[in-house]
Amino acid sequence: MKTHIIFFCSLIVVRIANADLYFKADYSISEESLTTEKAWEVNPKSPNPHLQRWALNRDVHIEGLRATEKANSKNNTIFHVQADGVISATKIYLRTDGPWFRDFSEFQCDTTPNSWFSVKAGNKIAAVYAATLWHEILKTKKDILELLLQKVSASSSEIALLKAKLLFNFWYETTEKEWLDKVSALARKEEWQYYLKFARENKICNQKQKNTSTPPPAEALVELPNEAMQKVLLTRAPARRWGGRYSVRLTLDVSDKILVGQFLLDTGTQESIVSLLWLEGQGIPSELVLVKEVLPKKILWTFGTGVVQQGVVLRTHLSGYALFLKTFSLLDVELFGPPSFAAACCDGVLGMDFFKNYVVELDPRAPTEVKIWDKNGFSGGSDYFWIEVSQNNYGDFKSHCELTQNKNKIYGARWDTGKEEALLIHSPWIKKDINYAENFALSCAKQVFASKIFQNNHDILIKKSISEDVKDSNFTDQKYPGITIGMGFLGRAPVIFDFPHGRIWFSKKHFELPVFNNESGLKLTYKLNKNKDRELVVSSLQNKASVEKLGLTIGTKVIEMDLKSTLDMDQSEINDRLSGVYGDKVILKWKTHNGYKIAPMMVR
Numbered sequence: 001m002k003t004h005i006i007f008f009c010s011l012i013v014v015r016i017a018n019a020d021l022y023f024k025a026d027y028s029i030s031e032e033s034l035t036t037e038k039a040w041e042v043n044p045k046s047p048n049p050h051l052q053r054w055a056l057n058r059d060v061h062i063e064g065l066r067a068t069e070k071a072n073s074k075n076n077t078i079f080h081v082q083a084d085g086v087i088s089a090t091k092i093y094l095r096t097d098g099p100w101f102r103d104f105s106e107f108q109c110d111t112t113p114n115s116w117f118s119v120k121a122g123n124k125i126a127a128v129y130a131a132t133l134w135h136e137i138l139k140t141k142k143d144i145l146e147l148l149l150q151k152v153s154a155s156s157s158e159i160a161l162l163k164a165k166l167l168f169n170f171w172y173e174t175t176e177k178e179w180l181d182k183v184s185a186l187a188r189k190e191e192w193q194y195y196l197k198f199a200r201e202n203k204i205c206n207q208k209q210k211n212t213s214t215p216p217p218a219e220a221l222v223e224l225p226n227e228a229m230q231k232v233l234l235t236r237a238p239a240r241r242w243g244g245r246y247s248v249r250l251t252l253d254v255s256d257k258i259l260v261g262q263f264l265l266d267t268g269t270q271e272s273i274v275s276l277l278w279l280e281g282q283g284i285p286s287e288l289v290l291v292k293e294v295l296p297k298k299i300l301w302t303f304g305t306g307v308v309q310q311g312v313v314l315r316t317h318l319s320g321y322a323l324f325l326k327t328f329s330l331l332d333v334e335l336f337g338p339p340s341f342a343a344a345c346c347d348g349v350l351g352m353d354f355f356k357n358y359v360v361e362l363d364p365r366a367p368t369e370v371k372i373w374d375k376n377g378f379s380g381g382s383d384y385f386w387i388e389v390s391q392n393n394y395g396d397f398k399s400h401c402e403l404t405q406n407k408n409k410i411y412g413a414r415w416d417t418g419k420e421e422a423l424l425i426h427s428p429w430i431k432k433d434i435n436y437a438e439n440f441a442l443s444c445a446k447q448v449f450a451s452k453i454f455q456n457n458h459d460i461l462i463k464k465s466i467s468e469d470v471k472d473s474n475f476t477d478q479k480y481p482g483i484t485i486g487m488g489f490l491g492r493a494p495v496i497f498d499f500p501h502g503r504i505w506f507s508k509k510h511f512e513l514p515v516f517n518n519e520s521g522l523k524l525t526y527k528l529n530k531n532k533d534r535e536l537v538v539s540s541l542q543n544k545a546s547v548e549k550l551g552l553t554i555g556t557k558v559i560e561m562d563l564k565s566t567l568d569m570d571q572s573e574i575n576d577r578l579s580g581v582y583g584d585k586v587i588l589k590w591k592t593h594n595g596y597k598i599a600p601m602m603v604r
């Protein structure tokens with residue numbers, strides 16, 4: 001098969017011998033400048049719109065799509081489709097002057113691109129390269145679209161055209177994915193070659209002149225919030241807490257049934273999830289929501305990995321507000337069952353696809369609630385301060401933070417609302433000379449968040465770091481970011497996840513509140529006994545006077561804490577009480593050989 005290509009400036013016309021479809025593509029540069037909010041509109045799948053210095057508005061469609069009829073061997077009319085060509089029109093949007101562009105005096109002459117240096121001329125080169133790459137990939141994939149359209153067969157012209165459009169969408173998405181996988185690195189490489197050439201020609205990279213200036217902080221490279229904008233509340237919903245994590249009631253319109261379920265808010269999960277076990281328990285066969293044409297895939301979520309299938313619902317509502325979510329990953333799992341929790345927590349998960357489209361506030365003040373704000377022009381206001389947050393290659397939300405202890409420093413933090421711990425140190429840092437019995441200090445964007453964070457689950461982390469299931473989740477073996485910050489820290493005061501603008505807004509009360517840790521010397525853990533009954537037992541004891549005088553031993557069954565049955569509590573509440581969240585002492589009731597014993601114990 002021969003290919004003939006004719007170039008007319010930015011217009012490309014491609015004709016393939018023995019093929020019906022032609023291909024036309026062109027690009028232009030918009031006079032409208034790019035902003036973060038324009039980046040949402042132009043490229044909704046961009047992982048970090050606040051960091052984008054260019055964006056492409058890509059319009060691709062089939063020209064002349066029509067149904068044709070033909071009689072089959074049984075003399076029945078069968079409808080197929082024909083089309084004339086594929087048309088692609090791309091508009092390039094570029095950032096105007098701002099802190100995201102630097103002066104060439106700051107160029108450090110590294111052969112490998114860094115994340116922060118850019119000038120306007122190089123930015124335009126990257127954008128034009130990206131548009132050209134998009135058209136090249138479309139051109140190479142056009143044959144596949146032709147084959148897909150040739151397979152369309154239906155009993156009516158309407159169905160034939162509908163099938164053709166669905167196949168076109170499938171073809172477009174797979175072609176777009178190939179482009180997205182390549183474009184960022186390749187366009188940046190093209191841009192960087194321009195910088196190196198310019199630097200050589202202007203002798204910027206002479207050894208004596210080589211620049212070693214400190215890179216600017218991430219907060220200095222993005223748009224500042226518009227303080228004049230008014231916050232617009234879309235909805236608010238009562239929330240439940242599970243180990244410090246938040247869940248809300250979500251209404252799903254599935255077929256002819258309205259389902260109400262509890263959904264966990266989890267920034268550590270890639271895509272929103274619905275439990276197949278819950279659907280089946282509600283009398284909804286998986287066939288009613290399953291999209292069979294989409295192949296199963298593996299996704300990452302806070303508790304490991306899972307193979308999911310695609311499911312669709314008619315509508316999704318949160319406290320009466322219609323969310324954009326209509327597609328979910330279907331996972332055969334029950335969330336947070338015994339023994340750690342008194343009941344199953346949730347029927348699904350609201351993941352990063354939810355957080356990236358809304359501004360989400362988690363407010364622990366009574367009554368605990370979740371607020372959903374309009375992302376357009378959002379600003380947290382004077383009662384909050386913000387730090388920059390962006391997605392890394394794993395899809396995790398991370399910030400440029402430092403965890404320090406004496407001379408030790410661990411760089412980079414990922415934020416995970418699905419983790420109940422205050423702090424998890426990743427395995428590459430475990431071998432460092434770190435004293436896990438001492439406190440740590442956390443600072444982000446030159447703000448000291450806390451000076452007394454205790455990493456009290458070191459042994460658990462070491463065990464998990466060698467588990468293949470957890471390694472699949474990618475975060476525990478990352479060196480950068482080197483820590484994960486969970487709800488033990490985030491849940492102390494109101495926090496607003498403004499991922500559309502690349503920000504997390506923290507209440508100024510985060511400076512004032514302590515991070516509670518269990519320093520009582522007593523560790524209690526839920527286990528299942530031989531009868532599969534859930535019970536709370538002593539799993540660890542340290543030589544502290546407050547513990548020794550009680551006479552507790554490993555395996556002792558604790559029946560009540562603060563006059564509340566431990567069967568009605570979960571692991572997080574137990575840890576909170578032993579950490580002093582509820583007061584300086586707890587009252588324990590436990591089982592002995594002679595009956596039961598009740599005694600108070602100081603926890604801090």
